[in-house]
Amino acid sequence: MIDGIEALNTDKASISARAHVPGQSPVFEGHFPGHPLVPGVLLIETMAQASGYLILALTAYKTMPFLASVKDAKLRSFVPPDAELAVTAHLDHEGSGYVMTKAHIHHEGKKVCDAHLTFRLMPFPSKELERHMLDQIEFIGLKSKN
């Protein structure tokens, strides 16, 4: 969901990213016919991915964050196809083996959704996933933004 990183601040434990909603997608065919909207679950996933990249950076890319809990998710406005989204997340609490973040998405300067997210931190379960994540981190420019 994340197309690129705008800013990463490891001291403040925050991240800003951008996400472009495609103009067309099979998702929109059913959600909804004649009134395409980005499903709330995908907005939550977008916030989770931004948070995940932040956590990867804060843990030196050594552990994989897995979304464990979503709280107080508020879907404030509809998001249409072709929307340019500004996604931000910051660390709320770092526990032992888990992390909590607060994330939100803005569209055209207006907050469209926000949520409190909890992640479990685990070793990468496979080398393939680890390689994929490191490739993705390079692709979105995460390391170069710190």
Added chain:
Amino acid sequence: MSNTFETVAAIISETSDIPLEEITPESNAMEDLGIDSLDFLDIAFAIDKAFGIKIPLAGWTEELQAGKARVEDYFLMKNLCAKIDELAAANNS
């Protein structure tokens, strides 16, 4: 320990929607109170904040999975509270 127990019991009751009277020092959080590992993340967060500590949940989990500790060592309420007291004392020293 009694203040610690009262605080932790209140956290568990609030977080996991368990009646306070069902939580005793002899309660096993996992086996008696039905709290799973996901529920315990929220509980650990609240305990971390209340006591200014960081419960070493990852380490406890590793020890349990490796068979080096029993569930009751960490999740029996009186043992959990004792661990919290140790962590809080270490923070204050």
